[in-house]
Amino acid sequence: MGDLERIKDKLQASGFKLTPQRRSVVSVILNSSGKILSAEEIFVQVRQVSPEIGLATVYRTLDILSNLSVLEKLFLTDDGVARYNINYQQNGLFIEFICLSCGKRIELAKELLSDLDAVIKKDSAFAVKSVRTHIEGLCEACQKQGKNVIDY
Numbered sequence: 753m754g755d756l757e758r759i760k761d762k763l764q765a766s767g768f769k770l771t772p773q774r775r776s777v778v779s780v781i782l783n784s785s786g787k788i789l790s791a792e793e794i795f796v797q798v799r800q801v802s803p804e805i806g807l808a809t810v811y812r813t814l815d816i817l818s819n820l821s822v823l824e825k826l827f828l829t830d831d832g833v834a835r836y837n838i839n840y841q842q843n844g845l846f847i848e849f850i851c852l853s854c855g856k857r858i859e860l861a862k863e864l865l866s867d868l869d870a871v872i873k874k875d876s877a878f879a880v881k882s883v884r885t886h887i888e889g890l891c892e893a894c895q896k897q898g899k900n901v902i903d904y
Contacts, residue, residue, distance in 0.1 A: 755782055755838065756770075756775075756778060756779075756782065759778055759817070759822050762820055762822055763816075763820070763822075766820055768816060768820075772802070773802065773805050773809050773813065774813050774816075774817075776798045776801055776802045776805060777794060777798055777805075777809075777810055777813045777814065777817075778813075778817070779801075780794050780797040780798050781794065781823070781836060781837070781838055782838065786837075786855075786857060787855050788826060788828065788835040788836065788837045788850075788855060788857075789835060789836055789837075790833050790834065790835050790836075791807070791810055791811055791814055791834065791836070792807075792833075794810055794814070794836065795807050795810045798810060814834075814836055817836075818836070821839055822838070822839060823836045823837065823838060823839055824836065824837045824838075824839045824884070826886065828850060828852065828886075828888060829852065829904070846859070846883065846884050846885075847859075847860040847883065847884075847885050847886070847887065848860060848886050848887070849886070849887045849888075849889060849891070850886045850887070850888055850889075851889065851890055851891035851894055852888055852889065852890060852901070852904040853890055853891070853894040853899050853904065854891060854893070854894055856891045856893070856894075858891070868883075888904075889901050890904070
């Protein structure tokens, strides 16, 4: 099943339809090549294909998809702007590194996450359903270009 079909099924299971407007928003995010986009960036791209769609429609769609855990709503910088990304990992442990310069995303090795899950269970007797977090910094390539994490 493709991403669009999975999203359509999730919407339908929650009483929503994949309207043409929602399809346009989802398509922009799916075609973003992993870049995490703000609502305004999504809006600009959606308007190129569907000029009749307003910013409020984009925000409503993003809210619905975030509330259904189809999208991740992330605040990556201190600018207060939410950015959105497809939520591929809905359960379990998921930690990723996000480069503040180029936006590259690197998922933490599964073995390390298994160890973390075991430690949590042992030390707190807490049954974990999911952990979703990110670690911000600079990737190796950006560091080699002389960029400094303090500048972000």
